[in-house]
Amino acid sequence: MSLEAQIASKAKEIHTDGYPMSIGEVLSLYKDGDIDVHPEFQRIFRWNDDQKSRLVESILLGIPIPPIFVSQRDDGIWDIIDGVQRLSTIFEFVGVYRDHENRLVPPLTLQPTEYLPALEGYSWEVASEGGETFTNAMRRDFKRAKLEFRIIRKESDENAKYDLFQRLNSGAQLSPQEARNCLLVMLNSDMFSKVSELSENIDFKESVPLSEQKEGQAYRQELVLRFFCQVAFSGTITELPLEYGEYLTRWMRDAAQSYGSEYSALDVALFHRTFKLVNERLGEDAFRRFNGTKSLGPFSISAFEFVTSGVSANIELWEENADLLTRRVHTVWSAPEFRDNSGTGVSPRRRVPRLILNARQYFSSVE
Structure with a gap:
Protein backbone atom coordinates (compact mmCIF):
# COMPACT_ATOMS: atom_id res chain seq x y z
CA MET A 1 0.00 0.00 0.00
CA SER A 2 1.37 3.43 -0.94
CA LEU A 3 2.00 6.17 1.62
CA GLU A 4 -0.94 8.20 0.29
CA ALA A 5 -3.24 5.20 0.63
CA GLN A 6 -2.02 4.48 4.17
CA ILE A 7 -2.61 8.10 5.22
CA ALA A 8 -6.10 8.09 3.72
CA SER A 9 -6.96 4.77 5.36
CA LYS A 10 -5.72 5.65 8.85
CA ALA A 11 -7.17 9.17 8.78
CA LYS A 12 -10.62 7.67 8.31
CA GLU A 13 -10.19 5.67 11.53
CA ILE A 14 -9.81 8.73 13.77
CA HIS A 15 -12.57 11.33 14.05
CA THR A 16 -11.89 14.41 16.15
CA ASP A 17 -13.49 17.68 17.19
CA GLY A 18 -12.02 20.62 19.02
CA TYR A 19 -13.54 23.58 20.79
CA PRO A 20 -13.14 25.76 23.89
CA MET A 21 -15.31 25.22 26.94
CA SER A 22 -15.70 27.35 30.05
CA ILE A 23 -14.61 25.98 33.41
CA GLY A 24 -18.20 26.44 34.58
CA GLU A 25 -19.42 24.12 31.82
CA VAL A 26 -16.72 21.56 32.67
CA LEU A 27 -17.74 21.68 36.35
CA SER A 28 -21.33 20.90 35.34
CA LEU A 29 -20.20 17.95 33.23
CA TYR A 30 -18.17 16.59 36.15
CA LYS A 31 -20.98 16.99 38.68
CA ASP A 32 -23.40 15.22 36.29
CA GLY A 33 -20.99 12.31 35.75
CA ASP A 34 -20.47 13.15 32.08
CA ILE A 35 -16.70 13.35 32.34
CA ASP A 36 -14.42 10.69 33.85
CA VAL A 37 -11.12 12.00 35.20
CA HIS A 38 -10.09 8.55 36.43
CA PRO A 39 -9.37 9.38 40.09
CA GLU A 40 -7.10 6.31 40.20
CA PHE A 41 -4.60 8.50 38.32
CA GLN A 42 -4.10 10.51 41.50
CA ARG A 43 -2.07 7.57 42.82
CA ILE A 44 0.17 7.87 39.77
CA PHE A 45 0.47 11.59 39.14
CA ARG A 46 1.85 13.55 42.08
CA TRP A 47 1.36 17.29 41.71
CA ASN A 48 2.12 19.22 44.86
CA ASP A 49 0.23 22.30 46.06
CA ASP A 50 2.76 24.65 44.43
CA GLN A 51 2.17 23.07 41.03
CA LYS A 52 -1.59 23.19 41.54
CA SER A 53 -1.39 26.85 42.58
CA ARG A 54 0.58 27.69 39.44
CA LEU A 55 -2.21 26.21 37.32
CA VAL A 56 -4.79 28.41 39.07
CA GLU A 57 -2.46 31.39 38.56
CA SER A 58 -2.27 30.64 34.84
CA ILE A 59 -6.05 30.50 34.56
CA LEU A 60 -6.48 33.78 36.45
CA LEU A 61 -3.90 35.55 34.29
CA GLY A 62 -5.06 34.04 30.99
CA ILE A 63 -1.78 32.23 30.39
CA PRO A 64 -2.37 29.54 27.72
CA ILE A 65 -2.83 26.00 29.03
CA PRO A 66 -2.17 22.96 26.83
CA PRO A 67 -5.31 21.39 25.29
CA ILE A 68 -7.11 18.66 27.18
CA PHE A 69 -7.60 15.47 25.18
CA VAL A 70 -10.69 13.36 25.77
CA SER A 71 -12.28 10.33 24.14
CA GLN A 72 -16.03 9.96 23.82
CA ARG A 73 -17.22 6.54 24.98
CA ASP A 74 -20.19 4.68 23.54
CA ASP A 75 -22.30 5.90 26.48
CA GLY A 76 -21.39 9.51 25.67
CA ILE A 77 -19.13 10.00 28.70
CA TRP A 78 -15.80 11.69 28.11
CA ASP A 79 -12.68 9.76 29.12
CA ILE A 80 -9.73 12.03 29.90
CA ILE A 81 -6.69 10.94 27.90
CA ASP A 82 -4.41 13.86 28.71
CA GLY A 83 -5.21 16.57 31.24
CA VAL A 84 -6.27 14.57 34.28
CA GLN A 85 -4.06 16.53 36.65
CA ARG A 86 -5.18 19.88 35.28
CA LEU A 87 -8.87 19.04 35.59
CA SER A 88 -8.60 17.33 38.98
CA THR A 89 -6.72 20.39 40.30
CA ILE A 90 -9.53 22.66 39.15
CA PHE A 91 -12.15 20.38 40.69
CA GLU A 92 -10.17 20.15 43.94
CA PHE A 93 -9.80 23.92 44.14
CA VAL A 94 -13.53 24.45 43.64
CA GLY A 95 -14.24 21.74 46.25
CA VAL A 96 -16.08 19.15 44.16
CA TYR A 97 -13.34 16.60 43.47
CA ARG A 98 -13.86 13.01 44.63
CA ASP A 99 -11.08 10.43 45.01
CA HIS A 100 -10.99 6.81 43.78
CA GLU A 101 -13.19 5.78 46.72
CA ASN A 102 -15.72 8.53 45.90
CA ARG A 103 -14.80 10.57 48.96
CA LEU A 104 -14.90 14.34 48.69
CA VAL A 105 -11.33 15.69 48.73
CA PRO A 106 -10.71 18.71 51.01
CA PRO A 107 -10.62 21.93 48.95
CA LEU A 108 -7.23 23.24 47.89
CA THR A 109 -5.68 26.18 49.72
CA LEU A 110 -3.43 28.11 47.35
CA GLN A 111 0.27 28.80 47.74
CA PRO A 112 2.06 32.01 46.68
CA THR A 113 3.09 32.03 43.01
CA GLU A 114 5.64 33.93 40.95
CA TYR A 115 3.23 36.49 39.51
CA LEU A 116 0.56 36.40 42.22
CA PRO A 117 2.29 36.02 45.61
CA ALA A 118 -0.88 37.33 47.28
CA LEU A 119 -2.63 34.05 46.37
CA GLU A 120 -1.15 32.52 49.52
CA GLY A 121 -3.85 31.22 51.83
CA TYR A 122 -6.72 31.79 49.41
CA SER A 123 -9.38 29.15 48.84
CA TRP A 124 -12.55 28.97 46.78
CA GLU A 125 -15.29 29.74 49.29
CA VAL A 126 -14.41 28.16 52.66
CA ALA A 127 -11.50 29.95 54.28
CA SER A 128 -8.77 28.01 56.02
CA GLU A 129 -7.39 29.31 59.30
CA GLY A 130 -5.90 32.72 58.65
CA GLY A 131 -6.83 32.51 54.96
CA GLU A 132 -9.22 34.29 52.64
CA THR A 133 -11.73 33.27 49.99
CA PHE A 134 -12.28 34.32 46.41
CA THR A 135 -14.87 37.03 46.01
CA ASN A 136 -18.01 36.39 43.98
CA ALA A 137 -16.51 38.34 41.10
CA MET A 138 -13.28 36.30 41.19
CA ARG A 139 -15.25 33.05 41.20
CA ARG A 140 -17.33 34.18 38.22
CA ASP A 141 -14.22 35.18 36.26
CA PHE A 142 -12.58 31.84 37.07
CA LYS A 143 -15.61 29.85 35.90
CA ARG A 144 -15.82 31.87 32.68
CA ALA A 145 -12.20 31.11 31.76
CA LYS A 146 -11.91 28.81 28.75
CA LEU A 147 -10.16 25.47 28.39
CA GLU A 148 -9.35 24.04 24.98
CA PHE A 149 -10.64 20.49 24.39
CA ARG A 150 -9.70 17.99 21.71
CA ILE A 151 -12.26 15.19 21.41
CA ILE A 152 -11.82 11.79 19.80
CA ARG A 153 -15.36 10.89 18.78
CA LYS A 154 -16.85 7.49 19.60
CA GLU A 155 -16.89 6.35 15.96
CA SER A 156 -13.09 6.40 15.90
CA ASP A 157 -11.02 3.21 15.95
CA GLU A 158 -11.23 1.71 19.45
CA ASN A 159 -7.45 1.76 19.89
CA ALA A 160 -7.09 5.43 18.94
CA LYS A 161 -7.36 6.83 22.46
CA TYR A 162 -4.81 4.37 23.86
CA ASP A 163 -2.34 5.09 21.07
CA LEU A 164 -2.87 8.82 21.57
CA PHE A 165 -2.31 8.51 25.31
CA GLN A 166 1.01 6.74 24.77
CA ARG A 167 2.16 9.37 22.27
CA LEU A 168 1.12 12.31 24.43
CA ASN A 169 2.83 10.89 27.49
CA SER A 170 5.97 9.53 25.84
CA GLY A 171 7.91 12.61 26.96
CA ALA A 172 6.15 13.13 30.28
CA GLN A 173 7.88 12.81 33.62
Whole structure:
Protein backbone atom coordinates (compact mmCIF):
# COMPACT_ATOMS: atom_id res chain seq x y z
CA MET A 1 0.00 0.00 0.00
CA SER A 2 1.37 3.43 -0.94
CA LEU A 3 2.00 6.17 1.62
CA GLU A 4 -0.94 8.20 0.29
CA ALA A 5 -3.24 5.20 0.63
CA GLN A 6 -2.02 4.48 4.17
CA ILE A 7 -2.61 8.10 5.22
CA ALA A 8 -6.10 8.09 3.72
CA SER A 9 -6.96 4.77 5.36
CA LYS A 10 -5.72 5.65 8.85
CA ALA A 11 -7.17 9.17 8.78
CA LYS A 12 -10.62 7.67 8.31
CA GLU A 13 -10.19 5.67 11.53
CA ILE A 14 -9.81 8.73 13.77
CA HIS A 15 -12.57 11.33 14.05
CA THR A 16 -11.89 14.41 16.15
CA ASP A 17 -13.49 17.68 17.19
CA GLY A 18 -12.02 20.62 19.02
CA TYR A 19 -13.54 23.58 20.79
CA PRO A 20 -13.14 25.76 23.89
CA MET A 21 -15.31 25.22 26.94
CA SER A 22 -15.70 27.35 30.05
CA ILE A 23 -14.61 25.98 33.41
CA GLY A 24 -18.20 26.44 34.58
CA GLU A 25 -19.42 24.12 31.82
CA VAL A 26 -16.72 21.56 32.67
CA LEU A 27 -17.74 21.68 36.35
CA SER A 28 -21.33 20.90 35.34
CA LEU A 29 -20.20 17.95 33.23
CA TYR A 30 -18.17 16.59 36.15
CA LYS A 31 -20.98 16.99 38.68
CA ASP A 32 -23.40 15.22 36.29
CA GLY A 33 -20.99 12.31 35.75
CA ASP A 34 -20.47 13.15 32.08
CA ILE A 35 -16.70 13.35 32.34
CA ASP A 36 -14.42 10.69 33.85
CA VAL A 37 -11.12 12.00 35.20
CA HIS A 38 -10.09 8.55 36.43
CA PRO A 39 -9.37 9.38 40.09
CA GLU A 40 -7.10 6.31 40.20
CA PHE A 41 -4.60 8.50 38.32
CA GLN A 42 -4.10 10.51 41.50
CA ARG A 43 -2.07 7.57 42.82
CA ILE A 44 0.17 7.87 39.77
CA PHE A 45 0.47 11.59 39.14
CA ARG A 46 1.85 13.55 42.08
CA TRP A 47 1.36 17.29 41.71
CA ASN A 48 2.12 19.22 44.86
CA ASP A 49 0.23 22.30 46.06
CA ASP A 50 2.76 24.65 44.43
CA GLN A 51 2.17 23.07 41.03
CA LYS A 52 -1.59 23.19 41.54
CA SER A 53 -1.39 26.85 42.58
CA ARG A 54 0.58 27.69 39.44
CA LEU A 55 -2.21 26.21 37.32
CA VAL A 56 -4.79 28.41 39.07
CA GLU A 57 -2.46 31.39 38.56
CA SER A 58 -2.27 30.64 34.84
CA ILE A 59 -6.05 30.50 34.56
CA LEU A 60 -6.48 33.78 36.45
CA LEU A 61 -3.90 35.55 34.29
CA GLY A 62 -5.06 34.04 30.99
CA ILE A 63 -1.78 32.23 30.39
CA PRO A 64 -2.37 29.54 27.72
CA ILE A 65 -2.83 26.00 29.03
CA PRO A 66 -2.17 22.96 26.83
CA PRO A 67 -5.31 21.39 25.29
CA ILE A 68 -7.11 18.66 27.18
CA PHE A 69 -7.60 15.47 25.18
CA VAL A 70 -10.69 13.36 25.77
CA SER A 71 -12.28 10.33 24.14
CA GLN A 72 -16.03 9.96 23.82
CA ARG A 73 -17.22 6.54 24.98
CA ASP A 74 -20.19 4.68 23.54
CA ASP A 75 -22.30 5.90 26.48
CA GLY A 76 -21.39 9.51 25.67
CA ILE A 77 -19.13 10.00 28.70
CA TRP A 78 -15.80 11.69 28.11
CA ASP A 79 -12.68 9.76 29.12
CA ILE A 80 -9.73 12.03 29.90
CA ILE A 81 -6.69 10.94 27.90
CA ASP A 82 -4.41 13.86 28.71
CA GLY A 83 -5.21 16.57 31.24
CA VAL A 84 -6.27 14.57 34.28
CA GLN A 85 -4.06 16.53 36.65
CA ARG A 86 -5.18 19.88 35.28
CA LEU A 87 -8.87 19.04 35.59
CA SER A 88 -8.60 17.33 38.98
CA THR A 89 -6.72 20.39 40.30
CA ILE A 90 -9.53 22.66 39.15
CA PHE A 91 -12.15 20.38 40.69
CA GLU A 92 -10.17 20.15 43.94
CA PHE A 93 -9.80 23.92 44.14
CA VAL A 94 -13.53 24.45 43.64
CA GLY A 95 -14.24 21.74 46.25
CA VAL A 96 -16.08 19.15 44.16
CA TYR A 97 -13.34 16.60 43.47
CA ARG A 98 -13.86 13.01 44.63
CA ASP A 99 -11.08 10.43 45.01
CA HIS A 100 -10.99 6.81 43.78
CA GLU A 101 -13.19 5.78 46.72
CA ASN A 102 -15.72 8.53 45.90
CA ARG A 103 -14.80 10.57 48.96
CA LEU A 104 -14.90 14.34 48.69
CA VAL A 105 -11.33 15.69 48.73
CA PRO A 106 -10.71 18.71 51.01
CA PRO A 107 -10.62 21.93 48.95
CA LEU A 108 -7.23 23.24 47.89
CA THR A 109 -5.68 26.18 49.72
CA LEU A 110 -3.43 28.11 47.35
CA GLN A 111 0.27 28.80 47.74
CA PRO A 112 2.06 32.01 46.68
CA THR A 113 3.09 32.03 43.01
CA GLU A 114 5.64 33.93 40.95
CA TYR A 115 3.23 36.49 39.51
CA LEU A 116 0.56 36.40 42.22
CA PRO A 117 2.29 36.02 45.61
CA ALA A 118 -0.88 37.33 47.28
CA LEU A 119 -2.63 34.05 46.37
CA GLU A 120 -1.15 32.52 49.52
CA GLY A 121 -3.85 31.22 51.83
CA TYR A 122 -6.72 31.79 49.41
CA SER A 123 -9.38 29.15 48.84
CA TRP A 124 -12.55 28.97 46.78
CA GLU A 125 -15.29 29.74 49.29
CA VAL A 126 -14.41 28.16 52.66
CA ALA A 127 -11.50 29.95 54.28
CA SER A 128 -8.77 28.01 56.02
CA GLU A 129 -7.39 29.31 59.30
CA GLY A 130 -5.90 32.72 58.65
CA GLY A 131 -6.83 32.51 54.96
CA GLU A 132 -9.22 34.29 52.64
CA THR A 133 -11.73 33.27 49.99
CA PHE A 134 -12.28 34.32 46.41
CA THR A 135 -14.87 37.03 46.01
CA ASN A 136 -18.01 36.39 43.98
CA ALA A 137 -16.51 38.34 41.10
CA MET A 138 -13.28 36.30 41.19
CA ARG A 139 -15.25 33.05 41.20
CA ARG A 140 -17.33 34.18 38.22
CA ASP A 141 -14.22 35.18 36.26
CA PHE A 142 -12.58 31.84 37.07
CA LYS A 143 -15.61 29.85 35.90
CA ARG A 144 -15.82 31.87 32.68
CA ALA A 145 -12.20 31.11 31.76
CA LYS A 146 -11.91 28.81 28.75
CA LEU A 147 -10.16 25.47 28.39
CA GLU A 148 -9.35 24.04 24.98
CA PHE A 149 -10.64 20.49 24.39
CA ARG A 150 -9.70 17.99 21.71
CA ILE A 151 -12.26 15.19 21.41
CA ILE A 152 -11.82 11.79 19.80
CA ARG A 153 -15.36 10.89 18.78
CA LYS A 154 -16.85 7.49 19.60
CA GLU A 155 -16.89 6.35 15.96
CA SER A 156 -13.09 6.40 15.90
CA ASP A 157 -11.02 3.21 15.95
CA GLU A 158 -11.23 1.71 19.45
CA ASN A 159 -7.45 1.76 19.89
CA ALA A 160 -7.09 5.43 18.94
CA LYS A 161 -7.36 6.83 22.46
CA TYR A 162 -4.81 4.37 23.86
CA ASP A 163 -2.34 5.09 21.07
CA LEU A 164 -2.87 8.82 21.57
CA PHE A 165 -2.31 8.51 25.31
CA GLN A 166 1.01 6.74 24.77
CA ARG A 167 2.16 9.37 22.27
CA LEU A 168 1.12 12.31 24.43
CA ASN A 169 2.83 10.89 27.49
CA SER A 170 5.97 9.53 25.84
CA GLY A 171 7.91 12.61 26.96
CA ALA A 172 6.15 13.13 30.28
CA GLN A 173 7.88 12.81 33.62
CA LEU A 174 6.44 9.37 34.18
CA SER A 175 8.27 6.10 34.50
CA PRO A 176 7.38 3.49 31.86
CA GLN A 177 5.19 1.66 34.37
CA GLU A 178 3.45 4.82 35.59
CA ALA A 179 2.45 5.51 31.99
CA ARG A 180 1.46 1.86 31.64
CA ASN A 181 -0.66 2.13 34.81
CA CYS A 182 -2.54 5.11 33.41
CA LEU A 183 -3.21 3.17 30.24
CA LEU A 184 -4.42 0.18 32.26
CA VAL A 185 -6.83 2.35 34.25
CA MET A 186 -8.47 3.36 30.97
CA LEU A 187 -8.41 -0.16 29.57
CA ASN A 188 -9.65 -2.05 32.61
CA SER A 189 -9.70 -0.40 36.04
CA ASP A 190 -10.46 -3.73 37.73
CA MET A 191 -7.26 -5.23 36.35
CA PHE A 192 -5.34 -2.15 37.49
CA SER A 193 -6.73 -2.60 41.00
CA LYS A 194 -5.77 -6.28 41.03
CA VAL A 195 -2.21 -5.57 39.84
CA SER A 196 -1.89 -2.88 42.53
CA GLU A 197 -3.23 -5.28 45.15
CA LEU A 198 -0.79 -8.03 44.14
CA SER A 199 2.12 -5.59 44.23
CA GLU A 200 1.45 -5.27 47.97
CA ASN A 201 1.39 -9.03 48.58
CA ILE A 202 3.60 -9.65 51.62
CA ASP A 203 5.47 -12.65 50.16
CA PHE A 204 6.13 -10.72 46.96
CA LYS A 205 7.39 -7.65 48.82
CA GLU A 206 9.63 -9.62 51.18
CA SER A 207 11.26 -11.63 48.40
CA VAL A 208 11.63 -8.62 46.08
CA PRO A 209 13.41 -5.83 48.00
CA LEU A 210 13.58 -2.68 45.87
CA SER A 211 15.24 0.69 46.26
CA GLU A 212 13.14 3.69 47.25
CA GLN A 213 13.62 5.08 43.74
CA LYS A 214 12.28 1.91 42.12
CA GLU A 215 9.33 1.85 44.51
CA GLY A 216 8.53 5.43 43.54
CA GLN A 217 8.53 4.54 39.85
CA ALA A 218 5.86 1.82 40.18
CA TYR A 219 8.48 -0.82 39.33
CA ARG A 220 6.85 -3.29 41.70
CA GLN A 221 3.67 -3.18 39.63
CA GLU A 222 5.74 -3.69 36.50
CA LEU A 223 7.17 -6.85 38.03
CA VAL A 224 3.66 -8.15 38.67
CA LEU A 225 2.84 -7.66 34.98
CA ARG A 226 6.16 -9.23 33.98
CA PHE A 227 5.32 -12.33 36.02
CA PHE A 228 2.00 -12.87 34.23
CA CYS A 229 3.51 -12.00 30.85
CA GLN A 230 6.17 -14.68 31.45
CA VAL A 231 3.56 -17.25 32.44
CA ALA A 232 1.59 -16.52 29.28
CA PHE A 233 4.63 -16.58 26.96
CA SER A 234 4.19 -19.09 24.14
CA GLY A 235 6.85 -17.93 21.69
CA THR A 236 10.15 -19.42 20.60
CA ILE A 237 13.70 -18.80 21.75
CA THR A 238 14.22 -16.18 19.02
CA GLU A 239 14.28 -12.54 20.10
CA LEU A 240 11.05 -10.66 20.71
CA PRO A 241 9.55 -8.77 17.74
CA LEU A 242 9.54 -5.52 19.79
CA GLU A 243 11.63 -3.85 22.44
CA TYR A 244 10.65 -5.40 25.75
CA GLY A 245 8.88 -2.34 27.17
CA GLU A 246 6.63 -2.10 24.15
CA TYR A 247 6.14 -5.87 24.15
CA LEU A 248 4.97 -5.75 27.79
CA THR A 249 2.61 -2.86 27.07
CA ARG A 250 1.03 -4.67 24.13
CA TRP A 251 0.67 -7.83 26.17
CA MET A 252 -1.01 -5.82 28.93
CA ARG A 253 -3.44 -4.26 26.47
CA ASP A 254 -4.45 -7.70 25.21
CA ALA A 255 -4.71 -9.07 28.76
CA ALA A 256 -6.95 -6.18 29.80
CA GLN A 257 -9.45 -7.17 27.13
CA SER A 258 -9.99 -10.59 28.68
CA TYR A 259 -9.54 -9.75 32.36
CA GLY A 260 -12.67 -10.56 34.33
CA SER A 261 -13.64 -13.43 32.01
CA GLU A 262 -12.83 -17.12 32.13
CA TYR A 263 -10.02 -16.41 29.68
CA SER A 264 -8.16 -14.02 31.99
CA ALA A 265 -4.38 -14.03 31.55
CA LEU A 266 -3.89 -13.37 35.26
CA ASP A 267 -3.63 -16.59 37.25
CA VAL A 268 -3.77 -14.92 40.65
CA ALA A 269 -3.62 -18.19 42.57
CA LEU A 270 -0.39 -19.12 40.77
CA PHE A 271 1.12 -15.75 41.70
CA HIS A 272 0.35 -16.32 45.38
CA ARG A 273 1.65 -19.91 45.33
CA THR A 274 4.87 -18.96 43.56
CA PHE A 275 5.86 -16.10 45.83
CA LYS A 276 4.74 -17.86 49.00
CA LEU A 277 7.05 -20.74 48.16
CA VAL A 278 9.96 -18.52 47.08
CA ASN A 279 9.68 -16.27 50.11
CA GLU A 280 9.43 -19.11 52.61
CA ARG A 281 12.57 -20.75 51.22
CA LEU A 282 14.77 -17.85 50.15
CA GLY A 283 13.26 -14.61 51.46
CA GLU A 284 15.01 -11.43 50.32
CA ASP A 285 17.86 -13.46 48.79
CA ALA A 286 15.61 -15.09 46.20
CA PHE A 287 16.76 -12.88 43.31
CA ARG A 288 20.23 -11.82 44.47
CA ARG A 289 23.48 -13.23 43.08
CA PHE A 290 24.79 -16.31 44.90
CA ASN A 291 28.61 -16.55 44.88
CA GLY A 292 28.82 -20.12 46.18
CA THR A 293 28.79 -19.08 49.82
CA LYS A 294 26.25 -16.31 50.26
CA SER A 295 23.89 -14.02 48.37
CA LEU A 296 25.23 -10.60 47.40
CA GLY A 297 24.20 -7.40 45.69
CA PRO A 298 20.85 -5.92 44.72
CA PHE A 299 17.76 -7.44 43.17
CA SER A 300 18.48 -8.99 39.75
CA ILE A 301 15.80 -8.75 37.07
CA SER A 302 17.40 -11.65 35.16
CA ALA A 303 17.20 -13.86 38.24
CA PHE A 304 13.58 -12.79 38.76
CA GLU A 305 12.71 -13.78 35.19
CA PHE A 306 14.50 -17.10 35.39
CA VAL A 307 13.45 -18.25 38.85
CA THR A 308 9.80 -17.17 38.71
CA SER A 309 9.38 -18.58 35.19
CA GLY A 310 10.82 -21.93 36.23
CA VAL A 311 9.07 -22.26 39.58
CA SER A 312 5.64 -21.13 38.36
CA ALA A 313 5.79 -23.52 35.38
CA ASN A 314 6.54 -26.43 37.75
CA ILE A 315 4.72 -25.25 40.87
CA GLU A 316 3.36 -28.64 41.98
CA LEU A 317 6.82 -30.23 41.78
CA TRP A 318 8.41 -27.56 43.96
CA GLU A 319 5.59 -27.43 46.46
CA GLU A 320 6.17 -31.15 46.96
CA ASN A 321 9.95 -30.69 47.18
CA ALA A 322 10.14 -27.29 48.84
CA ASP A 323 13.14 -28.24 50.94
CA LEU A 324 15.22 -28.61 47.75
CA LEU A 325 14.29 -25.26 46.21
CA THR A 326 16.99 -23.15 47.87
CA ARG A 327 19.78 -25.35 46.52
CA ARG A 328 18.21 -25.38 43.05
CA VAL A 329 17.98 -21.58 42.95
CA HIS A 330 21.57 -21.24 44.12
CA THR A 331 22.81 -23.44 41.26
CA VAL A 332 21.17 -21.10 38.75
CA TRP A 333 24.08 -18.67 39.01
CA SER A 334 26.58 -21.20 37.65
CA ALA A 335 24.22 -22.78 35.10
CA PRO A 336 25.00 -21.99 31.42
CA GLU A 337 21.24 -21.83 30.74
CA PHE A 338 21.23 -18.70 32.87
CA ARG A 339 24.76 -17.29 32.56
CA ASP A 340 24.87 -17.41 28.76
CA ASN A 341 21.59 -15.54 28.40
CA SER A 342 21.86 -12.80 31.02
CA GLY A 343 24.20 -9.97 31.88
CA THR A 344 24.76 -6.49 30.54
CA GLY A 345 25.65 -7.67 27.05
CA VAL A 346 22.29 -9.35 26.44
CA SER A 347 19.35 -7.12 25.51
CA PRO A 348 15.97 -7.78 27.17
CA ARG A 349 14.55 -8.44 23.73
CA ARG A 350 16.87 -11.42 23.35
CA ARG A 351 17.20 -12.32 27.04
CA VAL A 352 13.57 -12.69 28.06
CA PRO A 353 12.38 -15.49 25.74
CA ARG A 354 15.60 -17.47 26.31
CA LEU A 355 15.42 -17.22 30.08
CA ILE A 356 11.72 -18.10 30.21
CA LEU A 357 12.06 -21.23 28.05
CA ASN A 358 15.34 -22.37 29.62
CA ALA A 359 13.94 -21.84 33.12
CA ARG A 360 10.86 -23.94 32.48
CA GLN A 361 13.14 -26.82 31.54
CA TYR A 362 15.76 -26.14 34.24
CA PHE A 363 13.19 -26.30 37.04
CA SER A 364 11.34 -29.29 35.59
CA SER A 365 13.33 -31.63 37.85
CA VAL A 366 14.71 -31.39 41.37
CA GLU A 367 18.21 -32.49 40.30
